[in-house]
Amino acid sequence: MLALLLSMAAFAAVAQQRLTITPLYPERGQTVTVTYDPSAPGAAISPSASAVTMVFTYSNFYNLPWRMPMQRINGKWTASLKLADYTAFATFILESGDVTDKPAKDQHYEIAVYKNKIPVENGYLYKAYSLSAQIGRSPLLADKQAALYEQELALHPDNYEAKVRLLMYKINKATTPAEKEKFRDSAHQVIADQFYKAPTFNGNINKVTMGYLIIGENSRLDSIRKVVMERYPESDMGRELRTSAIASGKDTTRQIDLFETELKKETPENEASFTGMHEKLFQYYAARKDSSKALYHARFLTTEKESPYTAATWQKIAQTLLDNNVALDTARFYAQRALDSVRHYPVGIIRYFPETGYIYPYASDSTRELVYKKASLHLASIQGLIAMKQGRYAEADQQIKKSISRFADKATMDNAEWYYQQRQDTVNLITLKQFRYNILIEELLKQRLNRLAPPLNTFVDMQGKPVDTAALKDKIIVIDFWATWCIPCMEEMPYLQKIYDHYKHNPRIVFMIANSGARNTLANAQAWSGNKTYTFPVYFNTDPEVGDKFKFNTIPASYLIDQAGYIRFNNIGFEGPELEAKLKGQIEILLHSK
Numbered sequence: 150m151l152a153l154l155l156s157m158a159a160f161a162a163v164a165q166q167r168l169t170i171t172p173l174y175p176e177r178g179q180t181v182t183v184t185y186d187p188s189a190p191g192a193a194i195s196p197s198a199s200a201v202t203m204v205f206t207y208s209n210f211y212n213l214p215w216r217m218p219m220q221r222i223n224g225k226w227t228a229s230l231k232l233a234d235y236t237a238f239a240t241f242i243l244e245s246g247d248v249t250d251k252p253a254k255d256q257h258y259e260i261a262v263y264k265n266k267i268p269v270e271n272g273y274l275y276k277a278y279s280l281s282a283q284i285g286r287s288p289l290l291a292d293k294q295a296a297l298y299e300q301e302l303a304l305h306p307d308n309y310e311a312k313v314r315l316l317m318y319k320i321n322k323a324t325t326p327a328e329k330e331k332f333r334d335s336a337h338q339v340i341a342d343q344f345y346k347a348p349t350f351n352g353n354i355n356k357v358t359m360g361y362l363i364i365g366e367n368s369r370l371d372s373i374r375k376v377v378m379e380r381y382p383e384s385d386m387g388r389e390l391r392t393s394a395i396a397s398g399k400d401t402t403r404q405i406d407l408f409e410t411e412l413k414k415e416t417p418e419n420e421a422s423f424t425g426m427h428e429k430l431f432q433y434y435a436a437r438k439d440s441s442k443a444l445y446h447a448r449f450l451t452t453e454k455e456s457p458y459t460a461a462t463w464q465k466i467a468q469t470l471l472d473n474n475v476a477l478d479t480a481r482f483y484a485q486r487a488l489d490s491v492r493h494y495p496v497g498i499i500r501y502f503p504e505t506g507y508i509y510p511y512a513s514d515s516t517r518e519l520v521y522k523k524a525s526l527h528l529a530s531i532q533g534l535i536a537m538k539q540g541r542y543a544e545a546d547q548q549i550k551k552s553i554s555r556f557a558d559k560a561t562m563d564n565a566e567w568y569y570q571q572r573q574d575t576v577n578l579i580t581l582k583q584f585r586y587n588i589l590i591e592e593l594l595k596q597r598l599n600r601l602a603p604p605l606n607t608f609v610d611m612q613g614k615p616v617d618t619a620a621l622k623d624k625i626i627v628i629d630f631w632a633t634w635c636i637p638c639m640e641e642m643p644y645l646q647k648i649y650d651h652y653k654h655n656p657r658i659v660f661m662i663a664n665s666g667a668r669n670t671l672a673n674a675q676a677w678s679g680n681k682t683y684t685f686p687v688y689f690n691t692d693p694e695v696g697d698k699f700k701f702n703t704i705p706a707s708y709l710i711d712q713a714g715y716i717r718f719n720n721i722g723f724e725g726p727e728l729e730a731k732l733k734g735q736i737e738i739l740l741h742s743k
Contacts, residue, residue: 167192167250168243174263177234181260185219185226185243185250193250194243201226201245206257207279208239209271211499214511219243235508236262238275240283255284273301274311291318312339313360320364336364348377349384352501383414385422392425401433424449435469440476447483457495457507463487464528471535481535488528496520519556526557530564537568553581555588559727589734593718597738600716602626602708603699607692608663611675616661616688625658625739626710627732630665630690630701633673637723638705642679644729649685652736657712663688665695665704709735711742 167189175181183203187196194201203217212233219226226243240257243250251257259276262269277297284290298315301308316336323329340360347353354373361369374390381387388411395407408426415423427449434443447466451459464487470480496512512520533548549568552561562585569578605626608616629645631638645662652658662685664674674689696702701721709718709732718735720728 166190168252168258170258170260174266175232175260176263177232177236177269180229180231182227182229183219183258183260186224187226188224194245194248196224198245198248201243203228203241204244205239205241206282207275208241209275210236210239210260211508211510214513232262233508237269237271238262238273238279240276240279255287257283268304270305270308271301271310273297273304274308274314277301277314291321294318309339309343309356310359310363313363317364333364336360340364344373349381349386351386351389354386383419385419388419388422389425392429396429401436405430405433420449421452431466432469435473435475438473438475440479443470444476444479447479457493457498457509460487460490460494460524463490464524464531467528467531467535471531471538474538477535477539481532481539484528484531484535488525488532491524491528492521494520494524522554522556523558523561526552526554527561527564530557530561530568534564534568537571542572553584555591586730586734589730590738593731593734593738596718598716598718602710602714602716603695605661607695608661608688608690609671611671611680611687611689613671613689621659623712625712625736626661627658627707627736628661628663628710629705629707630663630695630699631705632665632669633677634669635704639679641705641723641728642683644726644732646683646685647729648732648736649683651733653685655740657740658736660685661688662686663690665690665706707732709739711739 167186169184171182171184172179185194185201186192187194187198187201201219201221203219205213205215205217208215210230210233213230217228217230219228238259238261240259242257257279259279261272261276263272274297277294280290280293280297284293295315295318298311298318301311302315305311313336316332316339319332320329320336323332340357343353343360344357354377357373358370361367361373377384378387378390378394382391391411392408395404398404408430411426412423412430427446431443431446431450434440434446450466451462463483467480467484467487470476470483495507495509496517497510499508499510501507529548530552533545533552536542536545536548545568549565553565557565562581566578566581566585569581604618605616605621605628606618610616627648629641631641645660649660653660662683664677664687669689671689671691674687677687680687692698699706699708699716699719701719703721705720705723707720708716711717717739720731724731
């Protein structure tokens with residue numbers, strides 16, 4: 150053991166020679182400089198390399214891009230980054246073309262954040278999370294993570310998440326039912342203690358629900374919300390939950406009565422908790438064409454306080470009024486107000502901390518500009534539809550034409566298409582559809598892959614007969630991974646059926662709608678009700694490692710393999726109606742490829 154430790158220490162020293170991080174104990178607010186010397190012993194990247202990139206493999210440095218180009222200065226590569234006031238830990242590797250440099254086979258470089266030379270809270274916790282990226286599914290993963298949870302608790306004994314994670318580890322390691330129950334009871338107590346620290350604070354309830362998810366008790370989530378709603382009905386969160394509960398019913402007249410009654414309790418001190426009720430009443434009254442009441446409640450949906458959601462809320466108000474053909478002058482006003490503020494639209498939001506406010510992800514200038522363009526184009530399409538409904542056709546034409554751009558999103562293009570349908574403008578409608586198709590193909594070509602597909606000899610049909618891999622030779626293969634328990638997979642099926650119906654007579658294409666095997670058996674696949682609903686060929690995958698081989702950990706996941714056996718496209722997750730056009734475009738590209 151001593152020899153191993155000395156060997157590891159020597160290896161770390163060599164790695165330290167080629168990569169240094171200063172200061173040695175970086176603190177929040179400080180600038181960290183990473184320096185890489187390609188001429189040092191053990192350096193994997195050549196001194197003649199033309200570029201080196203820092204690639205974060207795990208990070209809560211949300212203000213930074215996950216890929217950071219380094220600068221060459223006097224033969225060494227450097228990168229500087231400023232630590233935000235919430236940062237705790239990050240791991241990274243270095244890349245130069247196909248070459249990767251890291252301290253060891255199962256180890257990545259790391260930046261830990263300190264305060265007075267002590268790792269800040271969550272530092273060791275996040276380091277534990279980073280291990281899955283470093284050592285994958287190693288049998289040592291759980292033990293190594295548990296050791297880091299213990300280190301976290303040694304420094305920060307009140308770290309709730311580390312406590313729950315460590316107890317879940319002990320539950321899994323327990324060898325008797327009594328021992329498992331003891332650790333589970335301890336976990337329940339830790340979660341309960343956390344709940345009662347702040348039972349009506351949304352951020353705390355998120356921690357509580359996360360705790361139950363960690364220990365695998367998903368069914369408890371609704372009960373927690375029910376406790377808040379029943380015990381703390383006048384709290385902000387209790388009122389928000391009650392709003393959702395009331396709105397879930399189908400009797401809108403009763404819902405309006407209940408919400409109007411509740412609003413009698415509104416005061417300047419608690420008005421924020423009534424926003425959800427005002428929003429529902431705005432929607433109900435807009436649907437009933439009661440413009441005066443709809444607009445009254447719309448006034449409460451935004452406040453003078455700075456919020457990243459304000460401009461988007463103005464847009465939603467305009468869209469709701471437009472959809473219901475009510476108060477169109479006001480809809481136009483809100484659309485213009487949103488457009489005037491469109492550059493304040495956030496690119497995304499990581500989360501909200503009371504101590505730091507909203508935390509936003511890193512976004513390049515080009516990304517921000519694209520978000521601005523998309524939002525502006527969409528608002529132009531809304532203004533065009535409003536103008537059409539008001540009979541201002543020249544303005545409507547102008548706004549719709551302005552909205553049609555390769556940068557426009559699907560909703561914007563749908564608005565333009567609907568506009569030309571209403572105007573019975575066949576010429577522009579055909580032109581628009583071709584324009585949309587050309588953009589789709591252009592985007593798909595950018596996503597084209599070049600990865601050899603794994604062997605397909607682990608699939609069987611619904612009779613348990615292995616797939617004839619010889620019959621797949623020189624074919625375009627559309628393979629989709631799913632499972633009977635996966636709701637998004639079930640939502641995807643009608644679109645797959647449409648694609649299959651369109652190409653089923655083409656001898657160059659083979660469809661394999663394959664049960665992924667995760668938590669499923671061949672019997673599950675055989676008993677699937679969809680076998681009677683859909684006509685595409687269904688298969689079962691017998692390889693539990695198929696996700697690693699194809700490189701997916703989320704289903705549904707579809708792959709298109711070309712005639713040479715290379716994966717050319719993949720689609721991870723359910724994308725809604727867009728999937729149909731996307732898959733069709735990908736197939737057409739392969740059909741027309743040389």
